[in-house]
Amino acid sequence: MEFDTFFFLHIDKTIGRLTYLFNIEPMFKHLNINNINTKKYNSSHEKHNKMVDVDDKTYIFSTFRNPIERTISEFCYNQVYNENQYKFTNERDAFSKSLSIENFMNWIESEYISNFQYKSLNGKIDRINLFIKSESINNKSELLHKKIYNDLGIIVNKFYNYYDPEATWYSQNIGEFYLKINPDIIKKIEQYNEIDLDIYKSNIFTTL
Numbered sequence: 001m002e003f004d005t006f007f008f009l010h011i012d013k014t015i016g017r018l019t020y021l022f023n024i025e026p027m028f029k030h031l032n033i034n035n036i037n038t039k040k041y042n043s044s045h046e047k048h049n050k051m052v053d054v055d056d057k058t059y060i061f062s063t064f065r066n067p068i069e070r071t072i073s074e075f076c077y078n079q080v081y082n083e084n085q086y087k088f089t090n091e092r093d094a095f096s097k098s099l100s101i102e103n104f105m106n107w108i109e110s111e112y113i114s115n116f117q118y119k120s121l122n123g124k125i126d127r128i129n130l131f132i133k134s135e136s137i138n139n140k141s142e143l144l145h146k147k148i149y150n151d152l153g154i155i156v157n158k159f160y161n162y163y164d165p166e167a168t169w170y171s172q173n174i175g176e177f178y179l180k181i182n183p184d185i186i187k188k189i190e191q192y193n194e195i196d197l198d199i200y201k202s203n204i205f206t207t208l
Contacts, residue, residue, distance in 0.1 A: 002057065003129075003152055006031050007039040009051060009062035011120045013074045015134045019063055023141050027148065034154045051122040059152060060127060064117055065134040067193035067200055068186055071112065075104050076174050099177040101185065108192060115195040125204065133205050143208040 008024045010016035028038050039058070054060065065073075079099055113119065125131070130148065137144060149156050190197060 003036065003059040005037040005039060005054070005058040006148075006152070007054060007058050007060050009060055009121075009128070011062065011064070011117050013070050013077065014063045014065040014117070015137075016063060019134070019137060023137060023144055024061075026141075027145060030149070030154060030156055031152070034152070036152055036154070051120065051124050051127070054127075059129045059148075061130040061132075061148065062121070062128050063132050063134040063137065064200060064205065067117065067196040068189050070117065070196075071108070071189050071193060072104075072178065072181060074112070074116070075107055076177065078107070079103060099174065101177075101180050104177075104185070105188070108188065112192060114192040116193075118195045118199060125199070131205050132208065133200070136205075136208060140208045147206070147208065 006027075008016075008020060010020065031038055036059075076099060118125075121128070129151065132144075145156070
């Protein structure tokens, strides 16, 4: 199969922003000079890319995150950003003090979209050409690039590792909140992510 377009399908809160910055964007030059179009990546957390109808010549790459971690991450981000208009300033700790287990339980029972990742893909998992678990990409830019270039029939002799483990938004308060997640809460999260968990535990992912 010959492809003429590359599309990074970014599912919300699957570490997609970092994946794009340190793994995907650096490839665009090589893709474009080899006549591979690159579909625009939407970095806005309010307007993430969704599975769209694409033709057979579009190569789709996407990541899938541990549903437990992704659910907690979504809550932390929404709690910090939506309530306080957090816009990636240096006042991160001050904005994350409202995090609490009580707020989390209320949120997951009233606002959370169950099986979010599966629904974002519209059930079209088989259409993804390269499907990788989010955490398996860390510090593996070269292996990821080689896989994509090989799939697209592109020869590249020099690779770079762009991963920066410090390039993320994080705070002590959020770290402390993660420590409060006990087995009972995990079971509650699992109830809302049964399909996502089945996908995550399956063997459909590519290992770099």
